[in-house]
Amino acid sequence: MAAVKVTRGQKVASGEALVLLADDAQRAQHSLTERALEVAEAAGTKSCIAADHAEQELKRSWDLAVGERTHEIGLLRAIGATRREILWTLLTESAVLAGLGGLFGLALGYGAAAQLRMLVPALPIQTSTGFALAGLALSVATGLVAGAAPARRAAQLDPIESLRAE
Numbered sequence: 001m002a003a004v005k006v007t008r009g010q011k012v013a014s015g016e017a018l019v020l021l022a023d024d025a026q027r028a029q030h031s032l033t034e035r036a037l038e039v040a041e042a043a044g045t046k047s048c049i050a051a052d053h054a055e056q057e058l059k060r061s062w063d064l065a066v067g068e069r070t071h072e073i074g075l076l077r078a079i080g081a082t083r084r085e086i087l088w089t090l091l092t093e094s095a096v097l098a099g100l101g102g103l104f105g106l107a108l109g110y111g112a113a114a115q116l117r118m119l120v121p122a123l124p125i126q127t128s129t130g131f132a133l134a135g136l137a138l139s140v141a142t143g144l145v146a147g148a149a150p151a152r153r154a155a156q157l158d159p160i161e162s163l164r165a166e
Helices: 022-068 070-078 083-119 129-155 159-164
Strands: none
Touching (some): 022 129, 083 129
16 A cells, blocks of 8 residues: 555545645644643643632631630730730631641542543543642642631630730
8 A cells, every 4th residue: 555645625536545644743733732732731820729718718617716716815915825825726727627637638649640530541630749739739838828817816815805805
């Protein structure tokens, strides 16, 4: 069989083999690469929006938690806990809870990727450890940012007024 160069729309006689030219293959690969970059950019944008929303929700939750724990915080201050200890306790708690949420999200992501790999074996799905660690770090940082203002406010509470609040 002979290989022939064919232009678009040209009819080919039966029995002739077609050869996909290297420049056509490069164009196809470039197009796929561009699409993959567009998808990655969209995913990154949505991730940033989700992180911002998560930070706002965490801050709102911590505001409520500090409000409900005013008596406990006042008791800690009354028995000698410093403002710095109160601040670090609440910030640590916020970071740990956000980190646990990040681990849960990673488990869901890895599980979904594994299921998709089993359903569509030809789909090149990769789970990057670097991106996973960056996501986990982002969740902890989000917890710290969200917990900072409520923790600072809790550390500034007057112990006597806090004990009266019930």
